[in-house]
Amino acid sequence: MSTVVEVDGVVRRFGRMTALDEVSFSLRANTIYGLLGRNGAGKSTLMQIMNGHLLATSGRVAVLGESPWERAAVRARMCLVRENQLYPDQFRVHHALRAASFLFPGWDEAYAQSLVDDFQLPRSRQVKKLSRGMLTAVGIVIGLASRAPLTFFDEPYVGLDAVARQLFYDRLLADYAEHPRTIVLSTHLIDEVANLVEHVLLLDRGRLIVDDDADHLRGAVTAITGPAAAVDRIAASGTELHRATVGTLTRATLRGLDDAARGTAAELGVTLEPLSLQQAIVSLTANGMEGSR
Amino acid sequence: MTSTLRTVRVLLTNWYWALLFPVTILLVSFVVNLVIFAAIGRAAMQNSWTGGLASIYLVQLAVSWAGVRQHFSFTVGLNATRRAFYSGLTLVVLAQSVLFGLFVYLGAWIERATDGWGVGMKFFDPASFLDHHALSAMLIYIVPMALVSCFGVFVGAVGKRWGTFGFFGFSLASIVVFGGIAVLISLLHGWPAVGSWFVDQSALSLLAGWALVPTVLLGLGGSAVLRRAIP
Numbered sequence: 001m002s003t004v005v006e007v008d009g010v011v012r013r014f015g016r017m018t019a020l021d022e023v024s025f026s027l028r029a030n031t032i033y034g035l036l037g038r039n040g041a042g043k044s045t046l047m048q049i050m051n052g053h054l055l056a057t058s059g060r061v062a063v064l065g066e067s068p069w070e071r072a073a074v075r076a077r078m079c080l081v082r083e084n085q086l087y088p089d090q091f092r093v094h095h096a097l098r099a100a101s102f103l104f105p106g107w108d109e110a111y112a113q114s115l116v117d118d119f120q121l122p123r124s125r126q127v128k129k130l131s132r133g134m135l136t137a138v139g140i141v142i143g144l145a146s147r148a149p150l151t152f153f154d155e156p157y158v159g160l161d162a163v164a165r166q167l168f169y170d171r172l173l174a175d176y177a178e179h180p181r182t183i184v185l186s187t188h189l190i191d192e193v194a195n196l197v198e199h200v201l202l203l204d205r206g207r208l209i210v211d212d213d214a215d216h217l218r219g220a221v222t223a224i225t226g227p228a229a230a231v232d233r234i235a236a237s238g239t240e241l242h243r244a245t246v247g248t249l250t251r252a253t254l255r256g257l258d259d260a261a262r263g264t265a266a267e268l269g270v271t272l273e274p275l276s277l278q279q280a281i282v283s284l285t286a287n288g289m290e291g292s293r
Numbered sequence: 294m295t296s297t298l299r300t301v302r303v304l305l306t307n308w309y310w311a312l313l314f315p316v317t318i319l320l321v322s323f324v325v326n327l328v329i330f331a332a333i334g335r336a337a338m339q340n341s342w343t344g345g346l347a348s349i350y351l352v353q354l355a356v357s358w359a360g361v362r363q364h365f366s367f368t369v370g371l372n373a374t375r376r377a378f379y380s381g382l383t384l385v386v387l388a389q390s391v392l393f394g395l396f397v398y399l400g401a402w403i404e405r406a407t408d409g410w411g412v413g414m415k416f417f418d419p420a421s422f423l424d425h426h427a428l429s430a431m432l433i434y435i436v437p438m439a440l441v442s443c444f445g446v447f448v449g450a451v452g453k454r455w456g457t458f459g460f461f462g463f464s465l466a467s468i469v470v471f472g473g474i475a476v477l478i479s480l481l482h483g484w485p486a487v488g489s490w491f492v493d494q495s496a497l498s499l500l501a502g503w504a505l506v507p508t509v510l511l512g513l514g515g516s517a518v519l520r521r522a523i524p
């Protein structure tokens with residue numbers, strides 16, 4: 001599949017703080033990415049740099065082969081919906097949508113209107129008088145209806161209740177099936193998007209520590225439970241992330257367990273349990289592990 | 294050019310605020326003044342200028358400033374280029390300047406034809422600008438409108454780029470520069486010369502000619518300031 005974004009050795013410093021540290025990866029066309037990481041990991045900064053809102057201190061970003069900084073042709077094909085997206089004070093909801101329709105060549109007005117109905121947004125209410133959740137929903141409508149070949153959602157769930165979040169995931173997936181494009185979702189509600197994202201980028205304190213397919217990642221971390229000696233033997237064949245002992249039982253989380261070790265585990269009476277995406281990511285970030293590529 | 298026109302459309306999405314709001318304020322100011330003149334009577338107020346015309350210039354200043362403050366983050370945040378935003382905004386404020394300037398010019402004509410709205414009020418034409426050639430009179434109204442617009446945009450751009458500290462820095466720099474010039478003129482005993490230069494200028498050369506210099510400088514300055522601002 002063709003590459004739409006290339007990020008190469010990007011560093012971004014704010015004074016003495018390094019927000020992004022030598023981050024490199026590429027995004028393929030028509031894939032849903034989950035940009036994951038804890039608060040302050042650098043997710044928003046990375047999205048701003050990819051969208052040409054911020055300049056990197058060093059390193060290179062190419063979107064559709066060009067720098068996104070001030071290139072109208074490239075930027076019209078990208079849409080970034082920020083968690084703190086600002087709207088002019090005098091804009092009502094319908095103004096915000098009409099203004100957005102002028103900015104995106106692929107805007108689908110009928111779809112936008114159906115989303116406004118789905119999220120029950122009051123069309124003629126001033127945007128600044130919307131609740132936090134409704135404000136987020138306006139951003140979601142703009143992001144989806146823009147049909148931009150590269151769409152970025154930065155934490156698109158602030159203030160949304162579980163029903164509205166599910167609505168967003170459902171609409172996103174349905175529209176993606178009909179109009180494939182590259183979508184990047186930054187979130188820390190990992191379980192909720194686990195079935196949505198195809199590829200995971202995990203940032204930890206400004207460094208990219210995972211760049212892997214979600215399916216692969218799901219099976220990549222395993223919890224093993226059994227007698228300490230048996231667990232020790234199995235653990236030797238992978239990378240140990242965490243260990244806890246309760247009475248005679250020891251439980252360890254491991255990354256990179258091979259088939260031979262899995263066979264041995266069965267013989268030794270050690271139980272294996274693949275971790276969910278969220279559990280896998282928690283154990284990876286808790287340890288600040290290096291690269292998975 | 295198309296990306297510039299797109300930002301123009303975004304800026305005019307809620308066109309009442311961009312095109313009618315300043316005129317509304319001017320008309321309110323006009324009506325208030327008219328009522329006061331009618332109440333006090335022609336004899337006492339003959340040929341006085343109300344100062345109410347300043348309202349549309351002040352509102353235009355605020356509208357231009359708000360144009361940057363409120364629309365930059367939205368428009369550039371949704372991935373218009375800064376260049377397209379700035380050229381679109383410049384087109385809009387220049388169009389506003391021409392529109393409002395012509396509106397005031399029209400008001401000045403009616404004022405003259407009705408002998409001060411029947412009460413001897415000078416609202417739209419404080420200094421007999423209509424004695425100039427028609428085009429010159431229009432420029433006397435339009436160019437200062439463009440000047441306050443560019444000033445508003447420039448201040449808005451400084452605020453976007455550097456936040457509150459930007460305003461402090463800009464105020465401080467202005468005081469140092471203009472204070473320094475004033476000190477220099479005083480040291481050189483140049484005030485009489487400065488005064489007579491201003492007196493020698495006609496309204497046309499001052500308001501439609503020299504006023505273009507700061508207008509263009511502020512316009513270019515705003516563009517440079519906004520070029521690296523973060524939406």
